[in-house]
Amino acid sequence: PNFTLGTMQSAAWVSAEDGGGGGGMEELATEKEAEESHRQDSVSLLTFILLLTLTILTIWLFKHRRVRFLHETGLAMIYGLLVGVILRYGIPSTSYHNKTPPSCSLKEGPVSTLLLNVSGKFFEYTLKGEINSREIHNVEQNDMLRKVTFDPEVFFNILLPPIIFHAGYSLKKRHFFRNLGSILTYAFLGTAISCFVIGNLMYGVVKLMQVVGQLTDKFYYTDCLFFGAIISATDPVTVLAIFNELHADVDLYALLFGESVMNDAVAIVLSSSIVAYQPAGVNTHTFDASAFFKSVGIFLGIFSGSFAMGAVTGVVTALISFQYILHCFPLLETALFFLMSWSTFLLAEACGFTGVVAVLFCGITQAHYTYNNLSEESTKRTKQLFEVLHFLAENFIFSYMGLALFTFQNHVFSPIFIVGAFIAIFIGRASNIYPLSFLLNLGRRHKIGGNFQHMMMFAGLRGAMAFALAIRDTATYARQMMFTTTLLIVFFTVWVFGGVEIVWSGKLILISHWVEALQCTVNHTTIVQVIKTHNTSDLYFFCFRVGVDPDQDLQPCGDSFQVLQGDGSQQEGQSKTKQESAWLFRLWYTFDHNYLKPILTHSGPPLTTTLPVCCGPLAHCLTSPQAYENSEQLRDADSDLILTDGDLTLTYGDTAITANGASSSSGPKGLNGKRNGSTSEEALERELDTREQELLSRGTRLVFPIEDHA
């Protein structure tokens, strides 16, 4: 409801008029109308709040009773559906008057601002949108339905940013960076493939509909491509929600989550590039090479621009938080962090880039650098703040989706299109995952297994992003049909695929329950548990960190969580993981570790040890005193090259235990004096993999895996 403000302003204005001058009955009526409208705004927002409250209470009940077959996002949708049905059919038209609003004619096209001259007084009006001629007579009717229909831009500018930022912020995983190549391949190439496959298939469906006479309006090829773009975005929200809770395999998680986060960004930019495709001349829907390349250019421009924008503001925040040691004032730190993240969004929008994409990269940068500069109190606060925002926004979007199925006024249900779309997204997803996995497996040491691929195939839930992109623009017949179809696809994938995923990972649930029960008992202390379940054919090693969020990896153990693939090739896969990191990545890592981290955070090695001797004075002036302290005991949670897969390091309280069969008995615990994460891991690693060479890079130790010539 446009944040309930528009109508209230006019209310205030009218009442002012009324208090100041001669109030006629007419003005009084307008005032009443405005008041009524404001009241309805409040009621509609209240509906959503109560919906969310109900969802939260039910989530609690589900968690409490260990009900697992339905995820909270699915639940929010069901509640939304129910309320939608009630609003649609249960409530009689609450219109306060049924007269058609006055109209006036103009020859020119629609303008954004219109003046109304009422006997010498001028009033300003703003454009709200076009309305169907059949709806003119009930513009003021069905107020309640209209009220609960949000401005689509609310989703893009208020609800998506915290979700996406949170996703980016949660990507601080060594597994993400290690799988970066694969993730980018899936995200860019995969989304493009999926978009074109779906677009072409849907064009076929549209042609079919034309033949059987089911299509009543225009539906162009670009529309089909647009549909392909919006529906290719798999949803990090649901993936995060379901897999995070199931404590699934980190590699699968990193690939899947990374892919779904990145392909959201790709989908946004792709869809706006497709919209921007406007061939010159009269015949606007034929292929035009120059327009096509312009679109490609727009894609590259917007994407790289948004990326740069996000990365730069992230770095600026890191620099500010590096310079200003706000440790004594966690409130200021948190507020600053929040504001800087939001300004990224606005800055990108102001420059014509995509705010959501910029926010994603800002989140990743912040997690990588700024996070290390914040005080412990602030990191907790910041994380909790974004957690709450993300939780509320996510559940709001999903309950709104449920609601929209009944309250949205211009649904176009086309059975052929819907069935076609379902088939197309399957084929599209398959032609993304399987060929690319094959190609990637050629280069990857740690192959992406068959089961893995099937899982990825079905984990491609559609969610908030597809919905937000679809609802952003529902002006034409084609777009309305797309919106309806998207909504149904989201429902289906979240309920059915989500359920399938949960059943698939069902083996984990029991353990998950057990851990949760433990969590409640032990109440906010950090325990790491190893559970070996022998009753399934696969061998699972679990390393749960209870009461600690999975994206907080101060404990080195959290990331060495590893599910060994039960295909008989455990040992093979295990040893090959080590060589995952590509040389390009290794190069970047060295640069980041030696130069960026020291400049931007307090956690890297001192610059004096990493820069050439000639830059000594500069290095001295850029290095903070803390860096010297840190240089000894690097709290380097994301030292991605120190690979510990296959090993399990257990920290129970302060004591580190290793649990890896025979090798752990000859534990190298005496080797290092320090007990903190990386050194203990290093020690283990040194023992287990002697092929690795230690590079003492000017005082700071970097453990490089050397190509094994086996």
Next chain:
Amino acid sequence: PNFTLGTMQSAAWVSAEDGGGGGGMEELATEKEAEESHRQDSVSLLTFILLLTLTILTIWLFKHRRVRFLHETGLAMIYGLLVGVILRYGIPSTSYHNKTPPSCSLKEGPVSTLLLNVSGKFFEYTLKGEINSREIHNVEQNDMLRKVTFDPEVFFNILLPPIIFHAGYSLKKRHFFRNLGSILTYAFLGTAISCFVIGNLMYGVVKLMQVVGQLTDKFYYTDCLFFGAIISATDPVTVLAIFNELHADVDLYALLFGESVMNDAVAIVLSSSIVAYQPAGVNTHTFDASAFFKSVGIFLGIFSGSFAMGAVTGVVTALISFQYILHCFPLLETALFFLMSWSTFLLAEACGFTGVVAVLFCGITQAHYTYNNLSEESTKRTKQLFEVLHFLAENFIFSYMGLALFTFQNHVFSPIFIVGAFIAIFIGRASNIYPLSFLLNLGRRHKIGGNFQHMMMFAGLRGAMAFALAIRDTATYARQMMFTTTLLIVFFTVWVFGGVEIVWSGKLILISHWVEALQCTVNHTTIVQVIKTHNTSDLYFFCFRVGVDPDQDLQPCGDSFQVLQGDGSQQEGQSKTKQESAWLFRLWYTFDHNYLKPILTHSGPPLTTTLPVCCGPLAHCLTSPQAYENSEQLRDADSDLILTDGDLTLTYGDTAITANGASSSSGPKGLNGKRNGSTSEEALERELDTREQELLSRGTRLVFPIEDHA
């Protein structure tokens, strides 16, 4: 900028049109315009974000360098002013076209929705407001200035609620409840007196202006009263901010803060009652008894309605959080708490009451009941969440104030009115404080001293509430003049009064610094420090809780902080404080403690001990198992009747020490086995004040002060 949505919607719509059909140059132009408008929206929001960022960094610098002469709100205003000057004079008109928007004529009065017929297509327009005829030609000009001008309702519906809620939530102080009678007297009677005094004085000023020919438009008596109402609201924001930081005398703080919070509520309702004063008949600005009583009725109705609404939703939240023990899921708890608080606001607005007032009482109720039901993790999270929201909203409002002085387009500077207003608010405040203090002193045991009264007189800063009420409606000439004057009054009081207050309390600053330095060193541990400063004529006892918020009173010590008035009557004032609580309050306290707390929270005594025996089964069914556990060791932080003033209990770590000269040496620490707050205080008290009688009220001990017949 109406949250940047209105214009973007049209942008989306236009581009949709464009993508779907034949795009003419005209539509393309509209699209460009909409894009430009969206960009400017982003830039204007970005301006505010950067302003806030700058403010935060400067606050940090001030705190770091121990600069104290200017408060952060004053700082935010200065930055706002600077940016306002730049926007006003520094930037050339950024208008993208200078043409006057098309207008059309209608005979009827302004309607909220207007249809525009452009060659068969219908477009919907919504009313934005009236514009001056002199402004018609630059409606589209000065876009930047227009963009940074927010919809006034943003203040009321987005920025004020968190501030007021936080204020209410922070009122969980025994000192507040003990001074409730005085606070309500100041808030209701005092605000009414102030409103009428200022209103009448201003009416005199207006008459004078008419005589000297300075008044160019109508200015009625009701307008003067309205001005009196809006300017009578003293600001909890500034009071909270300045005094909280200075660790001032708790009694002064409780009185002042309580009064300023409550009188905000009174001022809102009062001003809307004055607006609602509409005598029947033609002559609308004469006195009409029936209309007057209707206004009084509206005042009472809205106030009690909002109060009831806030209290009821608070109680409902308490019940929900009591039933649903969400302790394992702090995220759910926090989200629930946030949503329930917000729904209070919306519910009140939906019922036609005042949301802000309802939120205030909801905050108080939540702090009293719900707070006790939350898990430790959640209470911390919730408090931090509202802290951040409050901090951001507060600084935003103050920087907007600075900005508005230059960017608001319809300022009416009238020197006579401004000077008159300054004198009037002094007289109004004085006629509130001094007579009422005299009357209250007749009934109070612990007199409100002369210094105390002067301090209250000058602590009456005007801030966010006055501003929000003034900007809410700037349609008429009179209201514009009021707005300008209010803005200047806020500037003056915050900068000058705030500064005076700080200097006045200057003695405290040094110590405050010292404590802060300690705070940084000790880093988040709770220490309580007693500082005895003998170098001033007054004797100060300080009991700082470092690193712990002043409104978190789990430590009993935090509230026994006491500055003894240096009027030579220390001993007298000290002993008389004890009899502050009125019988009505005591009655309510007993009821609350024995029945409400057990039903609504887990922290009261079990109902089985407080209810009559006949209600046994009911009591059993309503009492939670925790209550039995708690009954022994009541964590009763707000057991207001257990008075400990004049004594200083020191808890350093786990050890309780008393520091009160001779009496402490014969400490009664052996008396009670338990070391937790209230019992230790009780013990102290029993020793020091033998005139108090213990009432063993059905198993739960309530310590009642009995009138001392001295």
